[in-house]
Amino acid sequence: MRAQNYLKSLLEKFVADNGYTWPEKTTIEPPKDEKFGDMATNIAMMLTKQAGKPPREVAADIAAAIDGATPDIAKVEIAGPGFLNIFFSPAFWQQTVTDIAAAADSFGMSEMGKGTKVQVEYVSANPTGPLHIGHGRGAAVGDCLTRILRAAGYDAHTEYYLNDAGRQMRILGNSVWVRLQRLIGIDVPDPEDFYKGDYIIDIAQHVLDQHGEAIKDKPEDEILDICREYAMNTILDGIKEDLAAFNVEHQVWFSEKSLVETGAVDKTFKRLADKGLAYEQDGAFWFKSTEFGDDKDRVLRKSDGSLTYFASDIAYHDNKFDRGFDLCVDIWGADHHGYVPRMKAAVEALGRSRDSLGVILVQLVNLLRDGEQVAMSTRAGEFETLADVVKETGADAARFMFLSRKSDSHLDFDLELVKQKTMDNPVYYVQYAHARICSVMRKAAERDITPAELSADLLAHLDTAEDLRLLKLLAQYPGAVESGARNLSPHFISTYLQELAGALHRYYHANTILGADTPEVISARLRLLMAVAQVVRNGLGLLGVSAPESM
Structure with missing residues (x-):
């Protein structure tokens, strides 16, 4: 750069x-x-x-x-x-060490995005069950992207869109009520749609403990409200705990229900109607999405008065832009691919550029153990939830693996590989680069070797092809950060770190550090390694991964 x-x-x-x-x-x-x-x-x-x-x-x-x-x-x-x-010239590249030492934790930061307010919305899973590893990949991508955007000077904000209204919440409440009735001996058949996980039984038991069997004597609407609210809040608390353990931030938890209660949906509908981009037909309210390249117009409010998901999503994005965001980035599952042009059309209809909405699609994670597929179920010894995976592998390993490839590509996540302390494990490979340098610095201290002060004369000793190759790679880090921000691609950082770690490991094996020919060469190489450690530490920080000093 x-x-x-x-x-x-x-x-x-x-x-x-x-x-x-x-x-x-x-x-x-x-x-x-x-x-x-x-x-x-x-x-x-x-x-x-x-x-x-x-x-x-x-x-x-x-x-x-x-x-x-x-x-x-x-x-x-x-x-x-x-x-x-x-x-x-070699001196140009040698200056990189001085630049890194001067900037320290700020090396790689820029003002590229200064003045641009960005909102990154991610995870946003329905609060109907615990987060699974697919949600985990989206969480890592969103959190890391936010860190990168901030490093590149953007005013970046994080948000979780809470789907606390609509059909799924009704199904959740009814699922708990069905389980509760069975707990008190009332035999009821399975509804056509309901959540069957054991966690629903646990929630039903808690509701029963709070209200007693007398709950069955309340009006059914009141019972369903009690079950829905308790279930949603319990599950949401679990989601927040899982994300905190995964080192993921959300500044705002935005309620879908609030869009209706505050009149935001009606405001958006009126905005579209006033522009001639929405109309009433057959008792329903329609968006003229065909004017923006869609194959057919889309229903926003059904004839029975209920809202479609699309209606809430349009109102939500209208609300985002009203809050002053210049760019809104949504992180969705890859199965939402066909929804992207429709949502961009809605943004354009609201008077914004299509480019003011960025969408990152996150592909599925294939969970393996020693190369064998892990069945996705809650049976003993099998892993489904994000919490299970983080508990076994640690947050660092899980985050790095989720961020190791482009988000829209499939990812094989081998539970055993990421726990191995070998160079085949990409997480270990990068973290060990930092730990290896820290080990060298400890050995230098034990031998009373203190690196000389930085100067052009000292750094002139970094003149071998291996020295210059490592220096040039260090100089690329700010560009990797800006590219990650510009392209909304967190994997730029993990890819860069793996390349830098590889270069460091090769350099370490090819060069004598503490036993070099002269004190000046020793000092110069220690300063070079210190610069590498700083950049690895900065990059891992953007991934939300720690940089251990020993492993």
């Missing part, structure tokens, strides 16, 4: 000095093969029309302007039809 910004500033000066305008399609990026330099750019080809010269001539002009103009540029080469390959 620093190299790209530095090179861009030099190129911008060339463009301005020659009276050109910056070409929009200019790229500045690391080449795939390091033999072609540290950075490559196509700007000469983009400027050829303005300059009135062939691309290679423009490239020669640029090379003459920047090659040798600063000691940070070691060499500029012209390749192919006019590409420029730029090689930075």
